[in-house]
Every structure is written in C-alpha cells, then in structure tokens.
Amino acid sequence: QVQLVESGGGLVQAGGSLRLSCAASGRTLSSRVGGWFRQAPGKEREFVAAISRIVDSTYYADSVKGRFTISRDNAKNTVYLQMNSLKPEDTAVYYCACRSSLVAVLSTTPNEYDYWGQGTQVTVSS
Numbered sequence: 001q002v003q004l005v006e007s008g009g010g011l012v013q014a015g016g017s018l019r020l021s022c023a024a025s026g027r028t029l030s031s032r033v034g035g036w037f038r039q040a041p042g043k044e045r046e047f048v049a050a051i052s053r054i055v056d057s058t059y060y061a062d063s064v065k066g067r068f069t070i071s072r073d074n075a076k077n078t079v080y081l082q083m084n085s086l087k088p089e090d091t092a093v094y095y096c097a098c099r100s101s102l103v104a105v106l107s108t109t110p111n112e113y114d115y116w117g118q119g120t121q122v123t124v125s126s
C-alpha cells in the first residue's frame with residue numbers, strides 16, 4: 001500500500017509559479033510510474049504529466065508542455081511538479097498518483113493509476 005500526500009498548492013497571480021510536492025509513505029515511490037492530474041469544477045479529471053520509474057523519462061499534456069516540469073527525488077520518496085507561467089485555466093485541484101510497481105509504462109489514463117493523494121487546490125487569478 002502507498003499513501004500519497006500533496007502539498008504546495010495555493011493562490012497565485014497569472015504568470016506566477018508554484019511547486020507541488022507529492023510525498024509517499026508505506027512503499028517506495030522510486031520504483032513506480034508517477035503522475036499528476038487535475039480536475040476543475042464541472043470537468044473530468046485530466047492528465048497533466050507523468051514520469052517513468054527508472055530512467056526518468058517524462059510526458060506532458062500539450063496544455064502544460066514547456067511550462068510545467070515533473071521530477072522526482074528518490075532519496076526523499078517524493079515527486080514534484082514545478083509550474084511556471086501559470087494561467088487562470090490552470091486553476092484546479094491537483095492530484096498526484098502512482099502506478100503499481102509492476103508496471104513500467106507511462107499512462108495518461110486516470111484509471112490506470114492505483115494510488116492517489118487527496119489533492120491540493122491551485123488557484124490562478126487573472
């Protein structure tokens with residue numbers, strides 16, 4: 001079992017930056033594919049970014065490519081999402097997630113992630 005706890009959300013003006021953290025406990029995060037998703041009011045949960053478990057290859061949604069960076073610190077059992085040049089349309093609850101340790105493939109599909117955090121609110125004002 002893996003427990004995930006997000007932090008770092010908040011209110012920021014458009015053009016600003018935030019760094020979200022996702023700390024894992026219970027099991028190591030280093031052997032698992034990690035991902036960030038977000039959900040705005042009235043919308044479905046959508047993929048933001050994912051990072052592989054070994055070689056740290058990454059994948060991003062087109063809407064955040066060039067602005068967001070996903071990374072991991074295995075020593076701290078933590079995955080990060082650095083968000084720059086934030087826009088009002090980035091406003092959402094952000095969730096981190098990870099896949100089973102047996103799976104190595106990156107995924108953009110929420111149903112393919114096995115463990116989820118509780119979410120952290122990001123609000124970008126115009």
